[in-house]
Amino acid sequence: MAASKKLEVPVAQDGLIVAGNIKVTVASNVFGAKLTPIIDEESKSQLLTLENTTLFEPNAIVRFLSGSAVANESLIGFEETAIYNGIKSKKPVDFSKISNLKAEPTVDQIILFGGVYGLVHDNGVKVLPENITDWYKEFSKIPAVEAAVKASSKFVKKPQAPLPEYTGKVNIDESVYYKAIEGKIVPKEGERNILVTSALPYVNNVPHLGNIVGSVLSADIYARYTKNRGYNTLFVCGTDEYGTATETKALEEGVSPKALCDKYHVIHKQTYDWFQIGFDHFGRTTTPKQTEIAQHIFTKLNDNGYLEEQSMKQLYCPVHNGFLADRFVEGTCPKCSYTDARGDQCDGCGTLLNPFELIEPRCKIDNATPIPRESNHIFLSLDKLQDQVAEWNKKSQELGKWSKNSKTITDTWLNEGLHPRCITRDLKWGTPVPLATYADKVLYVWFDACIGYVSITANYLEDWESWWRNPENVQLYQFMGKDNVPFHTVVFPASQLGTKEKWTMLHHLSTTEYLQYEGGKFSKSRNVGVFGNNAQDTGIPPSVWRYYLATARPETSDTQFSWQEFVTRNNSELLANLGNFVNRLVKFVSAKFNKVVPEYDVAHLDYAPVEKDLNQLLASYNEAMEAVSERKGLEIAMQISARGNQFLQDNKLDNSLLANHPEKAAAVIGVGINIIYLLSAIFTPFMPETGSQILEQLNAPARKIPNEFTLPIKGGHNLGKPAYLFSRIDDKKVEEWRAKFGGGSNV
Numbered sequence: 001m002a003a004s005k006k007l008e009v010p011v012a013q014d015g016l017i018v019a020g021n022i023k024v025t026v027a028s029n030v031f032g033a034k035l036t037p038i039i040d041e042e043s044k045s046q047l048l049t050l051e052n053t054t055l056f057e058p059n060a061i062v063r064f065l066s067g068s069a070v071a072n073e074s075l076i077g078f079e080e081t082a083i084y085n086g087i088k089s090k091k092p093v094d095f096s097k098i099s100n101l102k103a104e105p106t107v108d109q110i111i112l113f114g115g116v117y118g119l120v121h122d123n124g125v126k127v128l129p130e131n132i133t134d135w136y137k138e139f140s141k142i143p144a145v146e147a148a149v150k151a152s153s154k155f156v157k158k159p160q161a162p163l164p165e166y167t168g169k170v171n172i173d174e175s176v177y178y179k180a181i182e183g184k185i186v187p188k189e190g191e192r193n194i195l196v197t198s199a200l201p202y203v204n205n206v207p208h209l210g211n212i213v214g215s216v217l218s219a220d221i222y223a224r225y226t227k228n229r230g231y232n233t234l235f236v237c238g239t240d241e242y243g244t245a246t247e248t249k250a251l252e253e254g255v256s257p258k259a260l261c262d263k264y265h266v267i268h269k270q271t272y273d274w275f276q277i278g279f280d281h282f283g284r285t286t287t288p289k290q291t292e293i294a295q296h297i298f299t300k301l302n303d304n305g306y307l308e309e310q311s312m313k314q315l316y317c318p319v320h321n322g323f324l325a326d327r328f329v330e331g332t333c334p335k336c337s338y339t340d341a342r343g344d345q346c347d348g349c350g351t352l353l354n355p356f357e358l359i360e361p362r363c364k365i366d367n368a369t370p371i372p373r374e375s376n377h378i379f380l381s382l383d384k385l386q387d388q389v390a391e392w393n394k395k396s397q398e399l400g401k402w403s404k405n406s407k408t409i410t411d412t413w414l415n416e417g418l419h420p421r422c423i424t425r426d427l428k429w430g431t432p433v434p435l436a437t438y439a440d441k442v443l444y445v446w447f448d449a450c451i452g453y454v455s456i457t458a459n460y461l462e463d464w465e466s467w468w469r470n471p472e473n474v475q476l477y478q479f480m481g482k483d484n485v486p487f488h489t490v491v492f493p494a495s496q497l498g499t500k501e502k503w504t505m506l507h508h509l510s511t512t513e514y515l516q517y518e519g520g521k522f523s524k525s526r527n528v529g530v531f532g533n534n535a536q537d538t539g540i541p542p543s544v545w546r547y548y549l550a551t552a553r554p555e556t557s558d559t560q561f562s563w564q565e566f567v568t569r570n571n572s573e574l575l576a577n578l579g580n581f582v583n584r585l586v587k588f589v590s591a592k593f594n595k596v597v598p599e600y601d602v603a604h605l606d607y608a609p610v611e612k613d614l615n616q617l618l619a620s621y622n623e624a625m626e627a628v629s630e631r632k633g634l635e636i637a638m639q640i641s642a643r644g645n646q647f648l649q650d651n652k653l654d655n656s657l658l659a660n661h662p663e664k665a666a667a668v669i670g671v672g673i674n675i676i677y678l679l680s681a682i683f684t685p686f687m688p689e690t691g692s693q694i695l696e697q698l699n700a701p702a703r704k705i706p707n708e709f710t711l712p713i714k715g716g717h718n719l720g721k722p723a724y725l726f727s728r729i730d731d732k733k734v735e736e737w738r739a740k741f742g743g744g745s746n747v
Helices: 015-030 058-066 073-089 107-123 130-140 143-155 174-182 209-228 244-253 257-274 288-303 382-400 404-416 451-460 482-499 532-538 542-551 563-593 607-626 630-650 655-660 662-683 688-698 733-741
Strands: 006-008 047-049 193-198 232-239 281-284 307-317 329-332 359-363 371-380 474-481 506-512 515-517 559-561
Touching (some): 015 107, 058 073, 058 107, 073 107, 107 130, 193 209, 209 232, 209 474, 209 506, 209 515, 209 532, 209 630, 232 257, 257 281, 281 451, 288 307, 382 404, 382 482, 382 506, 474 482, 482 506, 542 630, 563 662, 563 733, 607 630, 607 662, 630 662
Parallel strands (some): 515 559
Antiparallel strands (some): 006 047, 307 371
16 A cells, blocks of 8 residues: 555544544554554644555545555445534434444455444534444444544534433434533633624514514624634524514414414414524523523612612503503604604614604503503613714724614714613513512613623523623624614613623624515515525525625615515525536536546646635635624625636536546646635625535545635545536516415415
């Protein structure tokens, strides 16, 4: 066997890498290659470089090191399909068909052991059938295997979890086992620590596409980007469950507020799961931690003299006998005559209002005319905190580079002057006010809701203060629609400052305008628009929805959802550009080279221009994404894909080039495959499933988003099976969907 030069093994990041590490290390020990795992900081790739060839895929390395092709292919096939898919999908693995287990270091047993090892150490799987457990323990005692496990252990930084009871199949339930084995995400000294939150969706309704792109999807794209750049990132969200809206909706549905919240929390979570929103934790505000932290902040504000008592007039509905929250009073705006203005703000002109300013006010629930009544309440003395809030705002807006609309909305509040704001309500469903004389009142939902980010983190991580009381080491990025801005830039920061305690405060705020539906508004009551829980009814996969919504993200002004544009972007951009490039090249290599990337040398083509273009585009992509300009980032990602298509066209990759200029054809293939590898990384924040599908076709591990274009996939690498990433949508579907979701039928 040829002497090896180098084996590069990355720090373990997921089960596939862990499995690959252990396979090649065991094979190295068993077959006498004496390879020492090292960390290659630049490529972070698993690569065996030999004198005459390069092997990328771990199972291929094991076979090569053994010097023999003899193996139990059924065992290897099981590892390559069932276990591989189990690691990737976090789904149960059925071991019932496994037989011929031997505690002997043969090729098939090494490969199977590596897969099970990766399953155990990455996915939290500690429940194995008895025969697999016995074999696994015996195999681990083989000296060469034991030494390999010890050598690889420094790359596996995941704590062990206790053994749950075996229930028939290996259970890879992410919410239980994966989090247990993975450990919690905590700030790391010397690294960039980013805390991402998206506006807490209110629990009394089903989110529509505008809600989704305005907060959770935008936050998810950025969180995935930062994680793919190697930043230490925690992404939290949850349902906002207290307040008048919940009480009222529960009354409408004839259930308790708790039952209503339980119902809609599940609906929200299922919706976001389908859209592949990758929360690190999705919680809720109706928890003991919420009460504890919110009451602590309230008490500190009271102790420091920033709370005051006032008697105030509130609008009361005589029909359903309840005080009305500001946003549950509607009427005509006194400024612009918009007829559907709310009691806190006019969506027509953006003016901040109080419900008594509305012309012809009406109860949103039953259209009754509300009447004024007196009630004592606690106010947050924003006027006393104005100077502190203004000073903090000036610094944060500049350092964090807030979006323009975030600054405009906040500055409007500050320029008009802050006034005491009521933070209690006459309700039963909410966080109790921690004052004996206010036992019949609760905290106002908009004082309480922003504290939800903290309590949700506290329910995820016991040491929540490492994120929320660590301003020196943590940057807070928040995502929301424009109507939520003042509560995050004035009310919540004022509450933090007023405690006189150390808090992690807002660094960057990304605010979206409104996504309208086909020229109008989304309306559940009128069956107009696509809502999150029925987007899947179209049969269009989540990646396409995520892509379209990201292209329509209303970053600087309102945008329109259009079915025609939805279909056009799928057919003309995803299918014709990205899908065509990936499929064309992977299919060509599969057909002409039996899925093996040929040995190549870029000296056989004019490589400098494409390298320069890709590096410029990649730098622009990273610059846009760092600035949270997600639409621009996606546009540049598509330009990189288009540059790949142009590269193939310019070099005329076809059968003729392969026959007459094989060296150039090989170089075109090598560069093209690596462009696809780059695309897998830069598209993953926007379309994680598509990124995974590309990696499957490349048969390559996930990679970080680099600073420069490189060629990590070498000649000799085995590709996976080519497959179409996207399907064409028939133009006839436009009218069908318009009829279904445009108000003509239930959605």
